[in-house]
Amino acid sequence: MKSRSIPLFAVLLTLLGGCQSVTQLSVIGFNVESGDADPNYIADQYIQPIQGVDFWGFSEVQNQGWVDRFETAIEVNNKADFKSVLGSTGKADRLAIVYNSNDFNLIKFEELNQINIGGSVRAALVGHFQVKSTQQEFLFIVNHLYRTNDQGRHEQARLLNRWAQKQTIPIIAVGDYNFDWDVKNGDYKRDPGYDLLTENDVFTWVRPQEIIATHCSSRYNTVLDFVFISRQIKPRSASSKILYPEADYCPDTSQKSDHRPVQATFILPKVQP
Template identity: 85%
Template sequence: MQYRLIPLMIFLLTLLSGCLSATQLSVIGFNVESGDADPDYIANQYIQPIRGVDVWGFSEVQNQAWVNRFETAIEVNNKADFKSLLGTTGKADKLAIVYNSNDLNLIKIEELKQINIGGSVRASLVGHFQVKSTQQEFLFMVNHLYRTNDQVRHEQARLLNRWAKKQQLPIIAVGDYNFDWDVKNGENKRDSGYDLLTENDVFTWVRPQQIIATHCSSRYNTVLDFVFISSPIKPSSASSKILYPEADYCPDTPQKSDHRPVKATISLPRVQP
C-alpha cells in the first residue's frame, strides 16, 4: 500500500508546485517612430539581437508590414513562433503587440476606445494572455498618450487609472506616456499625468536603476517611455532597464527611432481569473 501511495504523492506535489509557482516574464516597450525611421534598419540593429523576450509592445507602428518585419527579426534568435496583433487606431502611428505563442495563449484582444479621446489619437491595445506552463493569466497593454495636449493626456491617465482599478488580473503596461520625467530631478519635475496614472498605487513604475533619457532630443532630458505594473504585482519582483544607453544612440537619424526601448523582467503573482 505504501508503494502505491508514492506515485500519487509525487503527482500531487508536482501539481501543487505548479499551482503555487510564479511566472517570470520579460517584456519590452519600443516606440519605433513611424514616418521617420527605416523598419529594416531598426529590425536588424535593435530588435534582432535581443533574445528571451516574451512580449513586445510597439508604438508608432506605420502598418502591418512594419509589424511583420519586427516579428521576423524577433524570431531569428529565438526558437519560438511569435505572433502579432496590430491596433486599428492611430492612422500611421498604430500600436502593436508581438508575443511568444509557444509559451503564451492569447485569450482576448481589446482596444480601450475611451483612451482615444476625440478619435484622433490611439486606443490602448490590451492582450489577455495565459502562460501555458502555469495557467497564470495577465493583461499586457501598450499605450501612446497625447504629446501636444496636456489636458487630453491627463484625462487619458485618469481613465487608465480608473480602468485598471476594475481589473482583477495583473497588468503590465508599456509604452510612450509622454510624462517627461526629468532625468536629474524627476521626483520634483515631471508631467502630472504620471501622478494621475499611479494615483493610489494602482500602477507602479518599474523604475530602472540607471535613468537616462528615452527620447533623443536637444530640448528635453527626460523619460517618456515607461513600464508600469498594477498593484497585484509586487514592485520588488520587477526590474527594468533602458536599452542602448550609449551616447551615440542619439541623435536621431532617418534610419533609426528617436526612442530607446525599455525592457522589464517581472514575476507574476498567482492570481485566479
C-alpha cells in the same frame, strides 16, 4: 514553458507569499517612430540581437508590414513562434503587440476607445493572455498618450487609472506616455499625468536603476517611455533598464527611432485558489 534560472528563487517565493508556481516575464516597450525611420534598420540593429523577451509593445507602427518585419527579426534569435496583434487606431502611428505564442495563449484583445479622446490619436491596445504552463492570466497593454495636448494626456491618464481599478488580474503596461520625467529631478519635476496614472498605487513604475533620456531631443532630458505594473505584481520582483544607453544612439537619424526601447523583467505569481 521552459524554466529559467531565477536568482534567490526560494527567497522570492517567500516574498511572494508562498505561491506554489511562478512565471518570470520579460517585456519591452519601443516607440519605433513611424514616418521617420527604416523598419528594416530597426529590426536588424535594435530588435534582432535581443533574446529572451516574451512580449514586445510597439508604438508608432506604420502598418502590418512593419509588425511582420519586427516579428521576423525577433524570431531569428529566439526559438519560438511569435505572433502579433495590430491596433486599428492612430492612422500611420499605430500600436502593436508581438508575443511568444509557444508559452502564452492570447485569450482575446480589445482597444480602449475611451482613451482615444476625440478619435484623433490612439486607443490603448490590450491583450488578455494566459501562461500555458500555469494557467495564470494577465493583461498586457500598450499605450501612446498625447504629446501636444496636455489636457488630453492628463485625461487619458485618469481614464487608464479608472479602467485599471476595475481589473482583477495583473496588468503590465508599456509604451510612450509622454510624462517628461526629468532625468535629474524627476521625483519633483515631471508631467502631472504620471501622478494621475499611478494615483492610489493602481500602477507602479518599474523604475530603472540608471535613468537616462528615452527620447533623443535637444530640448528635453526626460523619460517618456515606461513600464508599469499593477498592484497584483510585487514591485520587489521587478527590474528594468533603458536599452542602448550609449551616447552615440542619439541624435536621431532617418534610419533609427528617436526613442530608446525599455525592458522590464518581473515575477508573475500564480495565486493559490
